[in-house]
Amino acid sequence: MKLAERAQRIEPFHAMDITRRAADMIARGERVVTLSVGEPDFGAPPLVREAMREAMDGRPLAYTPAMGSPALRRDIADFYRARHGVEVDPARIVVTSGASAALVLVIAATTDVGDEVIMADPSYPCNRQLVESVGGRAVTLATTPASRFQLDRDLVAGAWTERTTSVMIATPSNPTGTSLPFGELDAVCSLARERGAWRIVDEIYLYLSDPPVDGRPPRSVLEVDPDAIVINSFSKYFGMTGWRLGWAILPEGLVGPVERLAMNYFLCASAPAQIAARAAFHPDSLALCEDRRLELVARRRIVLEGLARIGLPVGVDPDGAFYAYFDVTGTGLDAGTFCERALVSAHVSLTPGRDFGPATADTHVRLSYASSREDLAEGLARLERFVAAGCPAGDDD
Ligand SMILES: Cc1ncc(COP(=O)(O)O)c(C=O)c1O
Numbered sequence: 001m002k003l004a005e006r007a008q009r010i011e012p013f014h015a016m017d018i019t020r021r022a023a024d025m026i027a028r029g030e031r032v033v034t035l036s037v038g039e040p041d042f043g044a045p046p047l048v049r050e051a052m053r054e055a056m057d058g059r060p061l062a063y064t065p066a067m068g069s070p071a072l073r074r075d076i077a078d079f080y081r082a083r084h085g086v087e088v089d090p091a092r093i094v095v096t097s098g099a100s101a102a103l104v105l106v107i108a109a110t111t112d113v114g115d116e117v118i119m120a121d122p123s124y125p126c127n128r129q130l131v132e133s134v135g136g137r138a139v140t141l142a143t144t145p146a147s148r149f150q151l152d153r154d155l156v157a158g159a160w161t162e163r164t165t166s167v168m169i170a171t172p173s174n175p176t177g178t179s180l181p182f183g184e185l186d187a188v189c190s191l192a193r194e195r196g197a198w199r200i201v202d203e204i205y206l207y208l209s210d211p212p213v214d215g216r217p218p219r220s221v222l223e224v225d226p227d228a229i230v231i232n233s234f235s236k237y238f239g240m241t242g243w244r245l246g247w248a249i250l251p252e253g254l255v256g257p258v259e260r261l262a263m264n265y266f267l268c269a270s271a272p273a274q275i276a277a278r279a280a281f282h283p284d285s286l287a288l289c290e291d292r293r294l295e296l297v298a299r300r301r302i303v304l305e306g307l308a309r310i311g312l313p314v315g316v317d318p319d320g321a322f323y324a325y326f327d328v329t330g331t332g333l334d335a336g337t338f339c340e341r342a343l344v345s346a347h348v349s350l351t352p353g354r355d356f357g358p359a360t361a362d363t364h365v366r367l368s369y370a371s372s373r374e375d376l377a378e379g380l381a382r383l384e385r386f387v388a389a390g391c392p393a394g395d396d397d
Helices: 005-009 016-027 046-055 070-084 099-108 125-133 155-161 182-194 253-263 271-281 281-309 335-346 373-388
Strands: 095-096 115-122 137-142 164-170 197-202 229-233 246-249 325-329 364-368
Touching: 016 335, 046 271, 046 281, 070 095, 070 246, 070 271, 095 099, 095 253, 099 125, 099 197, 099 246, 099 253, 115 125, 125 137, 125 271, 137 197, 155 182, 164 182, 164 373, 182 197, 271 281, 281 325, 281 373, 335 364, 335 373
Parallel strands: 115 137, 115 164, 164 197, 197 229
Antiparallel strands: 095 246, 229 246, 325 364
C-alpha cells in the first residue's frame, strides 16, 4: 500500500520524542529532570477544575457549533475588550482543539500549493510542517540575537516574492522566549498588509511576557492590525495543555471558510473543556495566572544565572514564555549530540535546535523552565557537572 508523500516527508517534533524517551527512563525508575517540554507544571486554575466537575454532572455534553460554544466566544471577546480595548465580534472567533488546530485551520484556509509562508528561523516547528503538508513552502529566514531571533521589516521585504501569501510570527517566540518589539511587529504587519498577505500572529505566550515599561498589559497585534489572524490557547497561560483548547480570531473574510473547514475536520472542540474554560476568565483565575507568570519570571532568573555559571551563553535574554535558548558550540559538541549525552549521561532532557529550523540546528539547545524550582536547580547542577566533565557520552551513547 502506498503511503502519502506528505506522511513520508513529515519530520517528528523532536521535543516530544525526547520527552517520551525521558518518560520511558522515568518509568524504569531512573531520576530524569525533564526540561524538554513546553508545559507549565501548575495545571488548570482551581475554578476551571471545579467547573469541569460540574460539567460532568450528567449533562449530555453534545457537540457544540463548529466555531465553538457561543458563551465561550463571548467571554473571549469580552477578554479582548477588557485587556486590549479592542472590539472583537464573537462571530470572528473560532474555538479549537488547542492552538494546534487553530493553526491547521488557518493554514488550510490561506495556503495553496506553491504559496510561500514567511517565518523566522528558529521558530515553532509545527508551522513548517503544517505549511508543507498542504503543499505550501515554508520560507524560513535565519535570525540572530541582534534581531532578538525575530523577523524584522527589512528581512521580510528581502524575502518577498509574488508567491508570498502569509507572514507567521510568534511573539514571544518558541524556542527563544523573545518578543518582537511592538513597533517592529506593526512594521512587519503593515508591510504584509500593503502587499495583500495574511498576518498570522501567534500570541500563545503573550500573557506570559514581561509587561512593557508603561505598566500596561502586553499588547495584542489586534490593537494596530484589526484584520490580523490571531492564534491563542488555554494551554500555556492558563496551564491547560492536556485540555486541548485554543482559539483563533479571524478577519471577516475567513470566517465562512474556516467554519466549513472546522465542520469537516473536527466537528467541534471538546464540549466539556469549552464549558469549564469559561472559568479561566474569572477574576480569581486571572489573578492566579498572573501570580504564576511572576513565578515563571523568578524561574527564568534561576535558569539564566545557572546557564551563565556553567558557561552556556544565551544570546538574547528571554522576556517571556518559559524558554531559554542557549549556544553549545563552546562545548565542542553539536546540539543534537549535546542533548543526547545530557539525557543519557546527566539524565536531563533538553530539546536540540534542529526542531526549530536549520539556522541554529547544530548550535543551540532549548531549555524549558516551566518545571519546578527544585527540578530546575537539580537540572542545572547536573548540567554543570556534565559540562565540567567535558560532556561525557553515557552508557548508551
Ligand atoms: C508557539 C506555539 N504555538 C502553538 C503551540 C500549540 O499549542 P496548543 O496546541 O497546546 O495550544 C505551541 C506549543 O508549544 C507553541 O509553542
